[in-house]
Amino acid sequence: xxxxxxxxxxxxxxxxxxxxxxxxxxxxxxxxxxxxxxxxxxxxxxxxxxxxxxxxxxxxxxxxxxxxxxxxxxxxxxxxxxxxxxxxxxxxxxxxxxxxxxxxxxxxxxxxxxxxxxxxxxxxxxxxxxxxxxxxxxxxxxxxxxxxxxxxxxxxxxxxxxxxxxxxxxxxxxxxxxxxxxxxxxxxxxxxxxxxxxxxxxxxxxxxxxxxxxxxxxxxxxxxxxxxxxxxxxxxxxxxxxxxxxxxxxxxxxxxxxxxxxxxxxxxxxxxxxxxxxxxxxxxxxxxxxxxxxxxxxxxxxxxxxxxxxxxxxxxxxxxxxxxxxxxxxxxxxxxxxxxxxxxxxxxxxxxxxxxxxxxxxxxxxxxxxxxxxxxxxxxxxxxxxxxx
Amino acid sequence: xxxxxxxxxxxxxxxxxxxxxxxxxxxxxxxxxxxxxxxxxxxxxxxxxxxxxxxxxxxxxxxxxxxxxxxxxxxxxxxxxxxxxxxxxxxxxxxxxxxxxxxxxxxxxxxxxxxxxxxxxxxxxxxxxxxxxxxxxxxxxxxxxxxxxxxxxxxxxxxxxxxxxxxxxxxxxxxxxxxxxxxxxxxxxxxxxxxxxxxxxxxxxxxxxxxxxxxxxxxxxxxxxxxxxxxxxxxxxxxxxxxxxxxxxxxxxxxxxxxxxxxxxxxxxxxxxxxxxxxxxxxxxxxxxxxxxxxxxxxxxxxxxxxxxxxxxxxxxxxxxxxxxxxxxxxxxxxxxxxxxxxxxxxxxxxxxxxxxxxxxxxxxxxxxxxxxxxxxxxxxxxxxxxxxxxxxxxxxxxxxxxxxx
Numbered sequence: 001x002x003x004x005x006x007x008x009x010x011x012x013x014x015x016x017x018x019x020x021x022x023x024x025x026x027x028x029x030x031x032x033x034x035x036x037x038x039x040x041x042x043x044x045x046x047x048x049x050x051x052x053x054x055x056x057x058x059x060x061x062x063x064x065x066x067x068x069x070x071x072x073x074x075x076x077x078x079x080x081x082x083x084x085x086x087x088x089x090x091x092x093x094x095x096x097x098x099x100x101x102x103x104x105x106x107x108x109x110x111x112x113x114x115x116x117x118x119x120x121x122x123x124x125x126x127x128x129x130x131x132x133x134x135x136x137x138x139x140x141x142x143x144x145x146x147x148x149x150x151x152x153x154x155x156x157x158x159x160x161x162x163x164x165x166x167x168x169x170x171x172x173x174x175x176x177x178x179x180x181x182x183x184x185x186x187x188x189x190x191x192x193x194x195x196x197x198x199x200x201x202x203x204x205x206x207x208x209x210x211x212x213x214x215x216x217x218x219x220x221x222x223x224x225x226x227x228x229x230x231x232x233x234x235x236x237x238x239x240x241x242x243x244x245x246x247x248x249x250x251x252x253x254x255x256x257x258x259x260x261x262x263x264x265x266x267x268x269x270x271x272x273x274x275x276x277x278x279x280x281x282x283x284x285x286x287x288x289x290x291x292x293x294x295x296x297x298x299x300x301x302x303x304x305x306x307x308x309x310x311x312x313x314x315x316x317x318x319x320x321x322x323x324x325x326x327x328x329x330x331x332x333x334x335x336x337x338x339x340x341x342x343x344x345x346x347x348x349x350x351x352x353x354x355x356x357x358x359x360x361x362x363x364x365x366x367x368x369x370x371x372x373x374x375x376x377x378x379x380x381x382x383x384x385x386x387x388x389x
Numbered sequence: 390x391x392x393x394x395x396x397x398x399x400x401x402x403x404x405x406x407x408x409x410x411x412x413x414x415x416x417x418x419x420x421x422x423x424x425x426x427x428x429x430x431x432x433x434x435x436x437x438x439x440x441x442x443x444x445x446x447x448x449x450x451x452x453x454x455x456x457x458x459x460x461x462x463x464x465x466x467x468x469x470x471x472x473x474x475x476x477x478x479x480x481x482x483x484x485x486x487x488x489x490x491x492x493x494x495x496x497x498x499x500x501x502x503x504x505x506x507x508x509x510x511x512x513x514x515x516x517x518x519x520x521x522x523x524x525x526x527x528x529x530x531x532x533x534x535x536x537x538x539x540x541x542x543x544x545x546x547x548x549x550x551x552x553x554x555x556x557x558x559x560x561x562x563x564x565x566x567x568x569x570x571x572x573x574x575x576x577x578x579x580x581x582x583x584x585x586x587x588x589x590x591x592x593x594x595x596x597x598x599x600x601x602x603x604x605x606x607x608x609x610x611x612x613x614x615x616x617x618x619x620x621x622x623x624x625x626x627x628x629x630x631x632x633x634x635x636x637x638x639x640x641x642x643x644x645x646x647x648x649x650x651x652x653x654x655x656x657x658x659x660x661x662x663x664x665x666x667x668x669x670x671x672x673x674x675x676x677x678x679x680x681x682x683x684x685x686x687x688x689x690x691x692x693x694x695x696x697x698x699x700x701x702x703x704x705x706x707x708x709x710x711x712x713x714x715x716x717x718x719x720x721x722x723x724x725x726x727x728x729x730x731x732x733x734x735x736x737x738x739x740x741x742x743x744x745x746x747x748x749x750x751x752x753x754x755x756x757x758x759x760x761x762x763x764x765x766x767x768x769x770x771x772x773x774x775x776x777x778x779x780x781x782x783x784x785x786x787x788x789x790x791x792x793x794x795x
Contacts, residue, residue, distance in 0.1 A: 076743060078740060078743075079731060079739060079740060079743075081733060082736070082740060108532065110509050111508055111509040111737050111740070114509070114533055114737065115708075115736065115737060115740035115741050116740070117707075117708075118535075118707050118708025118709070118711075118741055119708065119740065119741050119744060121708065122708055122741075122748075123744060131533065133532035133542075134532075135530055135532070135545070136505060136509075136512070136532075137528045137530045137549075140549070140552050141552075142545055142548035142549050142552055143530070145544075145545070146532075146541065146542075146544075146548075149541045149545075150532075150541065153539075305513070308512060308516065308526070308528045310525070310526070337473055339473075339475075339510060339513060339736075340509070342470070342471045342473070343470075343478075343510075343513035343514065343516070344513075345469060346468050346469035346470060346517075347520055
């Protein structure tokens, strides 16, 4: 964890340290929760899995965001030119670190996720394994009808797994709980943007990532406490001289990338990451049919390379994101071998160029990255766009 | 392979393909929209609507077979497209940027239609091309069928076909003619039927036709499917094959083994592979790839039938189904072993092959091998490594098969 430069009271540090500990070994943490609470745990892979459904079925959703090692376990089953996120998740499963799972939901967002489930099921079957067959075009009416049906199918599978019916009432409650979690994270993010010294990039993104593996009830309590402690803490009077940057990509891996930005005097003010704003942006409507509301949220999510939308051009979205957030530039954090990002990148870059937005692309992998090189590149970029003393 | 008299239909093919490309230019002159489509796409709707379908994948295969994929790709790579993207896409995008066109210029689309039954690379390529050419892009979305086809999936696809027909009607200003669609579907099914009868001759011992022949003769089933031309081409080819069988003309004289190949060929090394196998008395008899075009349509329920055929293609199926489909080919043709091609350009056909190799060997008792490479880009092809793996495979074949030990 990067320690904030301004001293904060013990409570804040305590909470942030707790989240940091969870993220050091998410599987270990969740295994403990499972044995304490005797709850079923359903894992899910990035991105866009409707956790509300899992929660409403009485299970604990656990977002598997990969690890730092165990890649060689995957090599006999998945080519090394699959992205390190997929290889890492499969590696965790093969090492037996996910044996406690009662189920796994894999969303189909790319060719790798589309093939991963079959391999996983073959080599390390879990009691329930479901693909979440997302529509890949999100504009036309057919997508809505289909997605609502697909959510219904997934709901039935989850009910079978937990032997617990998902009533509209339960689902509404779960949706409210998740909306609260998202709004707490958005509020904390806004505070981070306003006052970058209070939390720092690593800490605010740790908050988002830890939300993926912790019970939301507990995460919410921690965040409410955190807000409370922050408002009681000393006001930061140092002038905000951070350079504002936006991030684009799938995941902020390796996590040290946030420390590098912290050290470089940058404040991340916007992103479209699956482990960032894609996760916390936009709530699910709490009125009307809840499955319909989940579908609605999915189809209106921020654009990304995995879904086709003529209605929402990703280039325009990114340029707007940078402008609205007042970022001085954008950092593309791309996972090696990520085809959707790699196809989009040249046009996203030229859209930024045309809009006069400085950009840099760093190619990263989970586990195996030269941090020194990464730091040099990011430092140079931050200096160029006006920060980094 | 040496000394085998060439196919007479090869000339017909050259003529037919020249005509196909000429029709593209002609369409443009007449103001008929030239539309991009993917190989596994209900092109029957495009032909029925009177549009001209152009197959950029065919362009990619041509560039790869002529060994210029790297040259074309370089133009795309210079623009920031990474060399680990699909090789066909890099050829297509590269040619769009290039000044010189070693295999002719890729046709500019007025509209781009794409079906993602095959993969997620095609939609990304077409999206990107749509931005480059400033042309609208329409995605027919085909969620994976993990076990058995579902009503939900089928209805989703049928709805999208209706959306696509509306989209075409708006663009052309003409009502869509369902009778014409039934006609085109019949022609398409007839060509598929003939094509599959031709492919089936590879089961004869010795066989007059194998996978490498099929790779050569497949262009019309892709591009001309849905027209009379395709039907007459495959009638002619079938007739010629009967003659050749009677005259005992075989691709692998003294055929000792039949090999199943999965999936696409290594285009720039087609000859290298053909020779390697022929020298060892092995006929590569069949592949799921060339068998992709095996549609059987029910024209009384055209849209449903199109949906079933185009979503249920092997590449869109789950792990177990795909293994079973490969085993079915192996049994049907009496294969003695199998080669699985881990293709850098094609994740859907490659991911899972390591485990599938073991499963297929266990269930069939036949030796199998996974080779690494790329369908178009020789930078990912290490001849010595591939040869070494195949040599081991042939050692196992000689010993009368193995049981899944690599």
